[in-house]
Amino acid sequence: MLKGTVTLLGDKSISHRILIFAAMSNKNCKIKNLSNCTDVKRTISILKNCGVKIYNANNTIIVNSTSPLHPNRKKFYCGNSGSTARFMLGFLPSRGISGILYGDKSLSTRPMNRIIKPLQKMNTNLHSKSGTLPISFKASKVSQINHTLSVPSAQVKTSLIFAALASEDKSIIKDPFKTRDHTERLIDFLGYENDDYTKFNIKKFSYTVPGDISSAAFLIAGALLSPQSNITIKNLLFNVTRTGFISSLLSMGAKISISNEHLLQNEPVCDINIKYTKKLNAITINREQAIAMIDEIPIFSLICAYAIGTSTIRGVEELRYKESDRINSIIYNFKNMGIDIKEKNDGFDITGPNRLYNTSFKSFSDHRIALLGEVINLINNKPIYPKAEIQSLIKTSFPEFYDIIGSLYE
Secondary structure (H helix, E strand, O other), X not given: OEEEEEEOOEOHHHHHHHHHHHHHHOOEEEEEOOOOOHHHHHHHHHHHOOOOEEEEEOOXXXXXXXXXXXXXXXXXXXXXXXXXXXXXXXXXXXXXXXXXXXXXXXXXXXXXXXXXXXXXXXXXEEEOOOOOOOEEEEOOOOOOOEEEOOOOOHHHHHHHHHHHOOOOOOXXXXXXXXXXXXXXXXXXXXXXXXXXXXXXXXXXXXXXXXXXXXXXXXXXXXXXXXXXXXXXXXXXXXXXXXXXXXXXXXXXXXXXXXXXEEEEOOEEEEEEEEEOOOOOEOOEEOHHHHHOOHHHHHXXXXXXXXXXXXXXXXXXXXXXXXXXXXXXXXXXXXXXXXXXXXXXXXXXXXXXXXXXXXXXXXXXXXXXXXXXXXXXXXXXXXXXXXXXXXXXXXXXXOOOHHHHHHHHEO
């Protein structure tokens, strides 16, 4: 069982963004509770390689930038971080940097034309042989754009905004999908009040990053499915564009209570209590609901496997373009465990409740699939003795996972 109270390190999505905004400021900016995951470290490394000073002082990250930026290399490594790659395509060339972005084997297969093409319309000089990494770029004087997202990607939206904030001309970027709005909230926090995007002076700021709700999802699942569990997670991000996982669980009958809701520097946060829930009901998730829980779909699928009835999940074809084809990764592992699951082009159906059979679990070199496997071990009372490969994958997004589980496990 899991029992106790925890506070998580900062949300990964916000951590990437606030670091780049601090680099735009040219002032001494302070960030508390920044994510310590490998993906965010990739963003830090690239900023440092462009002359941005970033260091830790008494558990506060200090970011001190200069204008113009002064790169000390021409090749910038993004590792497995799609956020780093897409954000840097909007940020670096618009700030006078030329070079090449490249990543690991997995990231080098992920689609980048969705961001390359609109950035090229903004006069950003980008080139890719196959619409994937590596991508070469040159310092560019970006022009305005009036653009409506064609895919539900907050990464694409944010990349375009970063580019637009380097231009004297006003750009309009519309998001009909209502993807996560952290970039817009941060801009408001930093004092920009318009609906369009253009260059503005970012003053010195201090910012505390709320706890990561995507990481919390694995703890929540472990508590819901482990008898006698009762945990509380404090100061957790509770942005409506990210709460689809929680609202769906409540609809299924999960014993979850929310308290202490308030704004932390323009982001909603809360405390959340989760108790073991013996009876969960099946649910139907459509495309609009899925957008608010896209990163949590793998662990949510495990909860559906324990629910009574058939859960239908649709509109999640974007999962096929993550670190792995996550639909395929879920189907493969669940079928091996004897779970009644049927694959669809844009999702799957799961009929439960199921009893999970012991079997080897394949991570597909994907950090969220690896975390899913470790939660399965946890609720089946199997010892967690992670191989080095699994530990490395999990550090991509949730390096504190094992320490936190150890502090909660009874």
